[in-house]
Amino acid sequence: MENKKPVRRTPPKRRRNLKKKKNGMKFMWILVVALICVIGVLVVRLFNNQDVETPPHIDLPGQEEDQLQEQQTPVTPEETPEQPEIPQEPIPQIPEQPEPTPEVPSEKVEYVDASDPTIYPVVANVTVIDTQAPYTMLVNPWNKLPEGYEPDIITRSDGHKVHATAAEPLQKMLNDAWAEGLKPIVCSSFRTETKQKNLFANEVNSYIRSGYTRENAITEAAKWVANPGTSEHQTGLAVDIVSLNYQVLDKKQEDTPEQKWLMENSYKYGFILRYPSNKSDITGIYYEPWHYRYVGVELAEEVYTSGLCLEEVLALKLNPPEEDGGETAVSDLL
Numbered sequence: 001m002e003n004k005k006p007v008r009r010t011p012p013k014r015r016r017n018l019k020k021k022k023n024g025m026k027f028m029w030i031l032v033v034a035l036i037c038v039i040g041v042l043v044v045r046l047f048n049n050q051d052v053e054t055p056p057h058i059d060l061p062g063q064e065e066d067q068l069q070e071q072q073t074p075v076t077p078e079e080t081p082e083q084p085e086i087p088q089e090p091i092p093q094i095p096e097q098p099e100p101t102p103e104v105p106s107e108k109v110e111y112v113d114a115s116d117p118t119i120y121p122v123v124a125n126v127t128v129i130d131t132q133a134p135y136t137m138l139v140n141p142w143n144k145l146p147e148g149y150e151p152d153i154i155t156r157s158d159g160h161k162v163h164a165t166a167a168e169p170l171q172k173m174l175n176d177a178w179a180e181g182l183k184p185i186v187c188s189s190f191r192t193e194t195k196q197k198n199l200f201a202n203e204v205n206s207y208i209r210s211g212y213t214r215e216n217a218i219t220e221a222a223k224w225v226a227n228p229g230t231s232e233h234q235t236g237l238a239v240d241i242v243s244l245n246y247q248v249l250d251k252k253q254e255d256t257p258e259q260k261w262l263m264e265n266s267y268k269y270g271f272i273l274r275y276p277s278n279k280s281d282i283t284g285i286y287y288e289p290w291h292y293r294y295v296g297v298e299l300a301e302e303v304y305t306s307g308l309c310l311e312e313v314l315a316l317k318l319n320p321p322e323e324d325g326g327e328t329a330v331s332d333l334l
Helices: 012-048 065-072 164-179 193-209 214-221 251-255 257-269 297-306 310-318
Strands: 153-155 161-163 184-188 238-243 271-273 291-294
Touching: 153 164, 161 164, 164 184, 164 238, 164 257, 164 271, 164 291, 184 257, 193 214, 238 257, 251 257, 257 271, 257 297, 271 297, 297 310
Parallel strands: none
Antiparallel strands: 153 161, 184 238, 238 291, 271 291
């Protein structure tokens, strides 16, 4: 009887380990295959989604632009066929009505030139109360500076030019205001006659553009910009002062803390608010809550305490009222 070799049997524990190993290998191959598939799909999508640069438009020979447009814009069957255009009666054109203007000259508009002497009215020479104190001179639309008048002008650190007499009081007034936390600055000072002529001519032309006649434009312009020779800025005694925080020359300037302080204290330094709101008919200039004129402390205090303008105070000095209470004619200075 042949001896049969005994069959070796794998221990149960080892069989379990081999089975797990086979399963692990299968899972790994499945994972590799799945990863390869995912990568392949991503590569295909990336290739398909790449932006294709649009070639520049090229005019094809023998093909019109409208034919190209028809080729590029396909028409779907669902689109509604174009309706024939219904002719309409023409709408009558109503000519645009210009805005009403004070006056529209019928003749061709001709602007003035600053070199034209006929745009400046002839006025009398300036009135000076005390020849030893030229800062008391009256300069207004009816009192012109003498021919060849040359004031003693100095230049401030800020570049503005003023009369030598007014320079120190002006600086002290500004310093005191700044010391109280205010910020007044000078925006306009001495002007030459040439500069004043240019400013006046520009103002006249602005009224002409608005429809005023030449004569009326000159009249209205003089209420805002003084005629050359009648401007206080030509004396060097006048300065325009504004708030650093509000540098617009309009009525709102009076509401700034700087102007409120100046209106209450400028007389202490010899300055007055030259063109008050209620004196335009006497000064000939509209209200300017930024224009200050140096007249000396004594005269400035008289103007401030009396509530009168410079013309009225000077009229009282030239023509004291009669003992019987008669009124002084301010018109003597106008």
